Amino acid sequence: MKYHLTKQGDEVVISFEDIDGNAQAVIDAMGRCRASAWACPSAQCTRIGTMETCVVGDGLAVRLKPRDQLDLSVVSLGECLKYHLPKEIDA
Numbered sequence: 001m002k003y004h005l006t007k008q009g010d011e012v013v014i015s016f017e018d019i020d021g022n023a024q025a026v027i028d029a030m031g032r033c034r035a036s037a038w039a040c041p042s043a044q045c046t047r048i049g050t051m052e053t054c055v056v057g058d059g060l061a062v063r064l065k066p067r068d069q070l071d072l073s074v075v076s077l078g079e080c081l082k083y084h085l086p087k088e089i090d091a
Contacts, residue, residue, distance in 0.1 A: 003081070005074045012072045014081070016060040023060045027053055029084045030062060042076035 003016045016026055030051060049067040053060060066072045 003085075005078055005081075007072075007074050010066055010071065012064045012074055012077055014062040014064070014077070016062075018058055019055075019060050020058065023053075023055050026060055026062070026085065029081075032084055042073070042080055044073060044076045044080055047072055 001016060001018050001020060001022060003014055005012055005014050016023075019026065047066050047070045048064050049070075050065045052063045052065075054063075064072055064077070
């Protein structure tokens, strides 16, 4: 399973490919990231306002929208994901 992050306006979209039935594990990992923001050195977790998910075929798209007056960093979110996602997921 692979993923990539793209910036779309003020939002960041994380697209997962070949998710093989692991969509809930990925969504749970993203939730852990937001719940344990105190442990995140990038502080990106605290900047996330909303998170929407959409399963498409064997993939998953996660759309992150920042809180008002804040910005999300693709690079910093990528570092967060390396820490929180299940180890079988590659960037």
